[in-house]
Amino acid sequence: LTLIVSLVIMALTFTSAKLLGTEFLPQLNEGALWVTAQLPMSTSLESSVSTTNKMRHILGSFPEVKQTLSQVGRTNDGTDPKGFFNVQIQVDLYPKDDWKRNITQEELIAQMDKKLSQFPGIIFNYSQPIIDNVAEAVAGVPASMAVKIFGSDFKVLDHKADDVMRVLKKIQGVEDLGILRNLGQPEFRIELDQSKMALYGVTTADANAVIEMAIGGKAATTLYQGERKFDIRIRYQKDSRDTEEKIENLMVPTLNGSKIAIKEIAEITKLTGPAFIYRDNNQRYIAVKFSVRGRDLGSTIAEAQQKVNRAVKLDQGYSFTWNGEFENQIRASNTLANVVPICLLVIFLILFMTFGNMKDAILVILNVPFALIGGILALHITNTNFSISAGIGFIALFGVCIQNGVILISVFRKNLLEGVQIDQAILTGVISRVRPVVMTALMAAIGLMPAAISTGIGSETQKPLAIVVIGGLITSTILTLLLLPIIYKMVYNLIHKRENRKLLRKLGA
CATH class of the missing domain: 1.20.1640.10 (Multidrug efflux transporter AcrB transmembrane domain)
Structure with missing residues (x-):
């Protein structure tokens, strides 16, 4: 019995x-939070600093917060090509025993996120200083988890990322959801029309030279100062290129000695182009980043993979991968699955030799x-x-x-x-x-x-x-x-x- x-x-x-x-491993408590905010890509330095100060004031208002330290732009090591849109804030916390309110760190983060959500168009991510570095090294993006969608067309990638994000929003435990977009840089694009250029007798080299000299400047000679040298650039005066209309009316020389406005031989448009082109294994990708809080990692990712695979269909030439801490968990689990039988086998052999x-x-x-x-x-x-x-x-x-x-x-x-x-x-x-x-x-x-x-x-x-x-x-x-x-x-x-x-x-x- x-x-x-x-x-x-x-x-x-x-x-x-x-x-x-x-x-993979239990969440460590480092005694500090690492808040990352991604502002719109076209944000100026002055606007970014102003917004950062407001965010620091909100974070510092919590009684559990000891002090805050912020950084605007690229990271200290200089390995990430970040612009002024990237803001990182270290939030030092008092020891847990000194907290006046009986709340957990996850509840504190939820309250912080609720207050910071008053800033529209900003993507937030909450982590801890050491974990953030490790997670970014593993996932390849500034987050603990990410879905990377690979493909060639930026617009298709953008659309598929929105689809994935809509699915992940409905999954319990998924937090800090956001898209690390490629598109986001306002562009004023001049595309030369070869047929019109041939009609008016304009060469591509002449048209490019005028555009280059007017907007960016063209190096005419070099100035030497000791061992240093500097390009001397010729550029149009600012009042000749500070509006769209003035750029459209730039005059390009023709082969017969006359001049014609650039708008007559080119298609000029305003659009949103790529600010960054993210690549992994020489393939373009867009990342949907997120964190997992209030639920275990394994079941959250399993549910997310099932629903994303069912709801988001990719065309030929496009694929997605799940990156981050989940990869470590899978690798470690596979290692354990191999190690445990080997351990038992070795123990059995030792016992067999012992007992005979x-x-x-x-x-x-x-x-x-x-x-x-x-x-x-x-x-x-x-x-x-x-x-x-x-x-x-x-x-x-x-x-x-x-x-x-x-x-x-x-x-x-x-x-x-x-x-x-x-x-x-x-x-x-x-x-x-x-x-x-x-x-x-x-x-x-x-x-x-x-x-x-x-x-x-x-x-x-x-x-x-x-x-x-x-x-x-x-x-x-x-x-x-x-x-x-x-x-x-x-x-x-x-x-x-x-x-x-x-x-x-x-x-x-």
């Missing part, structure tokens, strides 16, 4: 493991599920997501529960070799080994208890490991002492019945 109940509990626990949330037979080695390996039960239940009880830290905790559990199994199996074998009857051998073995088995578990559990209940900065990564190990030790210790003797006796009786049948067959022959 005990064995049946335990097997039912084991089956239910393993089934409930599918309900656990998943993530497969029966005892397999019986010891059967202790592993006992530990998994407690680890999974501990994650459920503490509402902790399964992460790589928790996965390493499960691997650590293997060693402890295997050790307990070896202790019991060894004493059972010793008693049987001394001629003790099976029931008595098991009973005296369990009684004599309760203390070392329990002490081993208690030592590990007590040692990891501070890590499991700590709340300091950086404790988030070690808590899942400690929780899994402590929970697994509890069930592993109890079930090892209760179930392993029962299983050992069943296997012992089964083997001896087979041996007796073989002996009777031989005698009968």
Whole structure:
């Protein structure tokens, strides 16, 4: 009966493991926030500084905020080609124990975002200083997660990004949603008409030279000052090129010596062109960036991928990828899936060499599920997501529960070799080994208890490991002492019945 109940509990626990949330690593608390704001691309320096000061004033009004530090333009390392539209604000927070309001960091971010949303047309992203650098290096964009849509046509990319964003808006847990657009630079485009140029006798070189000299200036000679040299550029006076009409009326020389206005030989339009061209593996892309808060990463991305794949159809030559922390989670999960079987195989080989037979080695390996039960239940009880830290905790559990199994199996074998009857051998073995088995578990559990209940900065990564190990030790210790003797006796009786049948067959022959 005990064995049946335990097997039912084991089956239910393993089934409930599918309900656990998943993530790469728990979110660290660095004691500061990193707020990134992307203003319209044509924003001037003066406007950007003014808006930044207003945002800093709003952020500084929260009682949990100690101070703010802002930066406008490109980053300090100079690796990102950012314009004045890029604003980064570091928000230093008071220690959590000094907060006057009983709110979480996620709730604080939600309140900040609600107040900052009064600025129209600005895309915000909330992270932490160290995590932001790591996430940007992984995702390739200033966000923890991004959907990159690859293709050649900017307008198609822009349209598909809007479609993806509409889908992601409806998914619970998706925050800081925004599009890192390529388009956004106002352009005054002059496209020369070759047929009209031929009609009026205008060469392409003459037309380009006039446009270049009028708007950008043309280098006529070079000025040398010591080892330095400077181009001397000839350019039209500002009052001859400061309006669209004046540029349209620029006069271009023809082959017969007359002049004609540029508007007569070119199509002049105003449009919004690309301000930045983002590339990955030499392919153009547009990114839809977002963060995940208030929900586990694994289920959020799974739902997002399912709905985006169903709702957004891409033409031939276009594709999208999911980048960011989710990639790390997938890689780490695949690594764990390879490492765990190898660990169990190595343990089994060591046990086989120790005991000299497969029966005892397999019986010891059967202790592993006992530990998994407690680890999974501990994650459920503490509402902790399964992460790589928790996965390493499960691997650590293997060693402890295997050790307990070896202790019991060894004493059972010793008693049987001394001629003790099976029931008595098991009973005296369990009684004599309760203390070392329990002490081993208690030592590990007590040692990891501070890590499991700590709340300091950086404790988030070690808590899942400690929780899994402590929970697994509890069930592993109890079930090892209760179930392993029962299983050992069943296997012992089964083997001896087979041996007796073989002996009777031989005698009968």
